[in-house]
Amino acid sequence: MISIENLSKFYGHHVALNGVHLQIPNAQTIxxxxxxxxxxxxxxxxxxxxxxxYQGQVRIDNYPIGIETKKITAYLPDQDCYPQSYKALQMLQLYKDFFSDFDHQKALELLDRFQIPLKQPFKALSKGTKEKLQLLLTLSRRARLFIFDEPLGGVDPIARQEILDLIIAECQDNATILLSTHLVLDVQDHLDWAIFIKQGKIIAFDRVATLKGEYGSLERAYKEYLK
Ligand SMILES: Nc1ncnc2c1ncn2[C@@H]1O[C@H](COP(=O)(O)OP(=O)(O)OP(=O)(O)O)[C@@H](O)[C@H]1O
Incomplete structure (x- = not known):
């Protein structure tokens, strides 16, 4: 699904990614x-x-990063990208207008399931509610690749598990999910694979079942590899 060869990224003289190689399989949660x-x-x-x-080669579904890869990738942007005065249903409309793969009915169901207030503008929602709304908008796309950068920070623990279950359900529809998070304990039972990265280098890329078998838990493996 994702092929990365010898990827390096410098910010000035600072190296943020240093010769990264990764072959990420299809329909897995990583x-x-x-x-x-x-x-x-x-x-x-x-x-x-x-x-x-950047330097190196990056491809998604065999396409170089560009229009074709953006069509099949659903990405959760940060909160600043959203019109702050929009209410939830206006957000849904915005997504519907913008993304041809947006499933409006699914988004309505998720709004109800996560009890998102309909009358408040985005800026008046709590941090966790904003995160839930953004997540459900992203998950309502029929994308082949979902990318989440720290999606769970403000969400309470019960909703967190519900959201993770929802994310995993997408994977059963053959989507690939890449989830960046510090909440190793929360996600360890939901992931198929784990990438450990430190100082721009891939320290390990393995099946979570293998890491759990070797270290007892993903959290312990994380601490061993990244200490
Ligand atoms: N725009 C930028 N200009 C200069 N350096 C940057 C820029 N963005 C990131 N960096 C640096 O690149 C490195 C990697 O940053 P990055 O944001 O990718 O890390 P991260 O793993 O996402 O961190 P976090 O878990 O804190 O979000 C860091 O040393 C960071 O300071």
Whole structure:
């Protein structure tokens, strides 16, 4: 699904990604895990076409990053990208107008399921509610690749599990999910694969079942690899 060869990214003299190689399989849920400043967001920005100035080869579904890859990739942008005065139903309309693969009915059902207030503008929603709304908009696209950069930080633990279950359900429809998070404990039972990244280098890329078998838990493996 995602093929990355010898990818490096410099910000001035600072190296954010350093010779990254990754072959990410189709229809799997992959955690992108690493400490602050490891290069996770930089990698995601390259995959979503937001960063263009890099060295190496990156392909999604055999296409170089561009219009074709953007069509099949649903990415959760940060909150600043949203019209702050829009209410939830206006957000749905915006997505419907913008993305031909947007499933409006599914989004309506998820609005109800997550009890998103319909009368408040985006800017008046709590942090966690904003995150839920953004997530459900992203998940309502019929994309082949979903990329989430730290989607769960403001969400309470019960909703977090519900959202993770929802994300995983997408994968059963043959989508690939790349999820960057610091919440290793919360996601460890939801992931098929884990990428450990540190200082711009891939430290490990393995099946979560293998890592759990070897270290007892994904969290322990994370600590061992990234200490
Ligand atoms: N626009 C930028 N200009 C200069 N340096 C940058 C820029 N963006 C990121 N960096 C640097 O590149 C490195 C990787 O940053 P990145 O945001 O990709 O890390 P991250 O793993 O997403 O971190 P976090 O978990 O804290 O979000 C860091 O050292 C960061 O300071």
């Amino acid at each position: 955690g992108l895990l690493g400490p602050n400043g490891a290069g996770k967001t930089t990698l995601i920005k390259i995959l979503t076409g937001m960063l263009k100035n």
